[in-house]
Amino acid sequence: MPTGLLDALVWTESRYNPLAVSTAGAAGLGQLMPGTxxxxxxxxxxxxGTNILGAARYLRQMLDRFGLVHLAVAAYNAGPGAVERAGGIPINGETPGYVRDVMRSWHP
Known part of the structure; x- marks a missing residue:
C-alpha cells in the first residue's frame, strides 16, 4: 500500500468520522457498503479498527486488480465493474471529483 494513500482515502470518505453514513448506505471511516x-x-x-482493516483490504484488492492508484481509487468509489466498463475512471457525477480529491489529499 502506498504510504499515506489509505489516510487520504479515509479523509475524503468520512473526514475521520467513524459514525459517518452516506445517502447510498456506506458507513464508517472507510464508508464501506453493506455488501462490501x-x-x-x-x-x-x-x-x-475493523472498518479501517476492511477499507485497507478492499483498497489493496483494487490496487492488485487495477495496478494504478487512480484506477484503484476510482474502483473503491464506483466499484470495479464500473471502472472496467468505462475502461478507466467512470464519468459520472461523483467519481472523477472523488479521485481528484483523494489524489490531492495524498499528494497536496
Whole structure:
C-alpha cells in the first residue's frame, strides 16, 4: 500500500468520522457498503479498527486488480465493474471529483 494513500482515502470518505453514513448506505471511516463489508468479513462498520482493516483490504484488492492508484481509487468509489466498463475512471457525477480529491489529499 502506498504510504499515506489509505489516510487520504479515509479523509475524503468520512473526514475521520467513524459514525459517518452516506445517502447510498456506506458507513464508517472507510464508508464501506453493506455488501462490501460482508464480503470482507466486517460485521460492525462503525467500529473504527475493523472498518479501517476492511477499507485497507478492499483498497489493496483494487490496487492488485487495477495496478494504478487512480484506477484503484476510482474502483473503491464506483466499484470495479464500473471502472472496467468505462475502461478507466467512470464519468459520472461523483467519481472523477472523488479521485481528484483523494489524489490531492495524498499528494497536496
Amino acid at each position: 463489508a460482508r464480503a470482507l468479513g466486517i460485521t460492525n462498520r462503525y467500529d473504527p
